[in-house]
Amino acid sequence: MSSVVSPASVDRDLAAIVGETHITHELRGFDISGVAPSVVVFPGSAEEVAAVLRLANERDLVVAPAGGLTKQQIGGVPERVDILLSTTRMNRIEEYDPGDLTIAVGAGMPFAEMQRKLGEHHQWVPCDAASPDHATIGGLLATGAAGPLKSTFGHMRDFCIGIQFVTTDGKVVKGGGRVVKNVAGYDLMKLLTGSYGSLAVMTRANFKVFPRPRQTRTFVCSFHSLDEALQFRTHLFQSPLTPMCMEIISPRATEYLRNAGTVHDPDDYAPEQPLSLPAVEWQIALRAVGSDTVLARYARELGSAVTRTLEGPAEDQFWSWISHFEQSILARHRNAMVMYTHMAIQSVGPALQAFERAAPDYNMIPAAVGRAATGNLVLAFMPLSVDPPSAMQYANCVSAFRGLLPQGSSAEVAQCPKEAKNHFDVWGTTPTDVKMMRAVKKAIDPKNILNRGRFIV
């Protein structure tokens, strides 16, 4: 359908829905891969979201749902964005009974705010994704966000027990409920988690929450090679120890797990001798939970492998750096490329070898952190400040690396210069049937108005 829409009339109608004060044309900071939206709206309720979507659907306007804008650059370059729909006004705690260990919150609530509320009762949603002060509940769900805690607790899909969302035809729909066990109806929570705003706009979510661990300690173990680190991992799998987090850290990642000094130009900051062997080693960081007796047993069984033990604020800081590895990279290298990878546990070794081999071939420095127990790695490719790569080199590097990944793995490019994005598929291949994904998208957003051209569907 082609339609000529007068922007003024759209603005008028949007203002009528959300109110003059909740619509803006001040677009700084709202661009998506360099494409600015025509207008930003801030609906205050699911009903207002429904009215906005109905309007967009009727007039074939492309809508990008948004929360704290922490992951908005992920995905393909959109052809256009007519309306950026921000959920940030839907930011209330709707219900919370600590005894039930469940909470219901608006999709626009910053994650940290919910955690603070839960913290008052020694509870939490065990997710340590980046930028919790800005990232919203809806955004974390949409991107299936996770950090090191994924090793034990899984990610957002595993805590979300109920959801309210709005479809493009303006229906306010719910799935699940407020109880921790529920098989009535299809599991729409699983479908929407990780759908990158391509199916519907989430407006509210219910979570099961957990008692917060009272005491933790972190053991950092160092190894001369990746093989040794992975052997240690095998040994851990076979031991009775059950660490809450098990993170693998590549040699060059270490310098991004600390506060940077004064950064002049982002790309000035680079290791002294980037392609020579670094002084630091492969590391596996374990975070254990328990009483003094339990932690003492960890120390005993891990023995001489442990090179550093962390507790208290230093420990929290260490894990926060891991969660913010991607941000740390991007702050220092504006042209860096970051990939999220998903693979079988035993593919971690071959994937990291492939990574360390492929990156230098394309003038990139490799640095990686990741969940050694679940096979989710965050890989950073940093271009050398001398002789920066061309757009095509990013494409070739991605293609070479993906080609080396073990079968059944998938690797999406989460961050890279927007100029490069048009030269390759940022999402890549996936073991899940893409034709079926598209059929699902078509069933729920037939006119493809949500995040058109950005996600895999």
Place this chain on the structure above:
Amino acid sequence: MDSSILRQLKKIAGKDAVLDKPEELMLYEYDAGVDVHRPGAVVFAQTTQQVSQIMKMASEKKIPVVPRGAGTGLSGGAIARREAIVLSLARMNKILEIDVPNQRAVVQPGVVNLELSNATVKHGYYYAPDPSSQKACTIGGNVAENSGGPHTLALGVTVNHVTGLEIVLPDGRVVEFGGKAQDSTGLDLTGFFVGSEGTMGVVTRITVKLTKLPEHVTTLLAIYNTVEDAANTVVAITQSGVTPAALEMLDGWMVRCVEANVHAGYPEDAAAVLLIELEGMREVVEEQAKAVSEVCLQQKAREVRHAKDEKQRQLLWLGRKTAFGSVGRVSPSYYTQDGVIPRTKVPYTLAEIERISKKYDLIIGNVFHAGDGNLHPLILFNSRDPVQTENSRKAAKEIMACCLKFGGSITGEHGVGLEKMGLMTAMFTEDDLEVMIRLRNAFNPDSILNPQKMIPELHFCREITGPLPKAKVEPVEGVFA
């Protein structure tokens, strides 16, 4: 069933893989729930390719197909009508791969739940979801129903343990969702498919997570003089910061019923018992056992017993796992509910159930997953007594109404199937259901696969779903018709 259809089924799956005689079909007219219908034919597929051919043929001829595992379901999900073919996956029962380094197993859908754990325990791993029917139920059926079990309190239900699926769509196309990786790029169709009750596709291969056996396990039995104290303990334990591996409750009537059958060692004069299992590193379990015992005693437990050895532990569990069978010995019929409520509402809801029991003069036994608020009230009645039968339905309805009042669910793990379809409108709006139907139609556009199950086809849905398949809508003969 049309003889040409039977001929084609035999051609695809083999002569000995098709049943069509009334005496054979009788065995497939029920599951473990309340609905009974005789199917038109039963076919046993042995390969993915056969499933694909059967679905293709059925799609072309518009014949409904109902996939079936062991038939242990409690909501009529595997019940088919006269016009329909039951597609049994029971002969696709091979464990294809046990991949210990990747902590995965790849199985065919007909593999029995417990057999998988038995096969992996020598490697130090097991398959965590453990429905009470785990000696008989199949993993394929577990995937369809997103089955739970006592040990899903800490470790999650089936969907948390499935990472990959091979699925035959209604038109015969074979698709893959996920694999051995924990997750993958794109929509999580694996997670979405689990629990779809055979209405989206036929699962023909499943990749599941294997869970490391805990170093130490201990089971406590807390004994109470009132149901209320036991219910309060459940709330207190979840608030104490300990997440037990399992937290089960049996009321006094159930205790006596179980004791009469298997002698699990429960005290017959108790008003309620809690079965609490803790697992993990030895030190953690020992500390938690101490903490939990204290909580129980604070909440007026008369006594807290620790299983001294594995034999005692198994005996305590035997009582819980055979509870339903024990009820079968004392009552000609019973009707199992599967409501879920927020945990803090357990004490109040149990009092309500007691009131409902008195109101209709029916025995209602309670045995349930207290830790996650998943109730299983068993309403006893004599199905030959029309008044009692009617009253049992009324009582069930009131119990469900009570669960829904607290924002609960009509089913925690047994599924909607045929049985609870009429209740879906009490939980979901027309818009909710319409979106679910649109999503189902993306997989199963002609509703050939397991028609008229799970999501009620209300009048407003007709134009979306298109013409209904041959099996016409009949009033559901379940309890809530």
